[in-house]
Amino acid sequence: MPRGSKAKYTEEQKRKAEHIEESYEEKGTPKGEAQARAWATVNKQSGGGEKAGGSGKKTSASAKAQAKSDSGKRAAQTRSGHGRGSKSSLESQSKASLMTEARSRNVSGRSKMTKAELIQALQTK
Structure with a gap:
């Protein structure tokens, strides 16, 4: 995908950027700068376009439950005494x-x- 492509952004992010861009243009900011500021704002707020989460591997419900339990046990050990x-x-x-x-x-x-x-x-x- 070419640099600057907005294909990985969600529709909500695109709408938000468009709204922010219009706001900047109403204040007299040139179109190119308004667009750059709008996307910079969207990126700052949401971390960029849609991304595959983490390492890409799925964690099962039982693994999540075990991790939560282990976390609780570690916290309890920390508090012991x-x-x-x-x-x-x-x-x-x-x-x-x-x-x-x-x-x-x-x-x-x-x-x-x-x-x-x-x-x-x-x-x-």
Whole structure:
């Protein structure tokens, strides 16, 4: 396909480019420049013409489900040791985050507590 060919663009992309081009022309931009700007805008917004996705190989539904499950397991392993009430987890949080946690657990007097006091209260609750 020759360079500059618009054959791989969807009808929606072509309509969008035409509309943008008309808008530029109404503002007094020369036709060639208006067309170039319009296609540049469409390319920026949608990444260019229709493309075959990725490597071209199809992923089965079971492979996708397995990948999702594996991802969840990796995330859980990352969080291990940082469970609810864990001292290392609480110390790594900001005071605002601790306040939110204390609010959800109904810790009384939380608004006047320091970060260290919030950590202690959350560990005991």
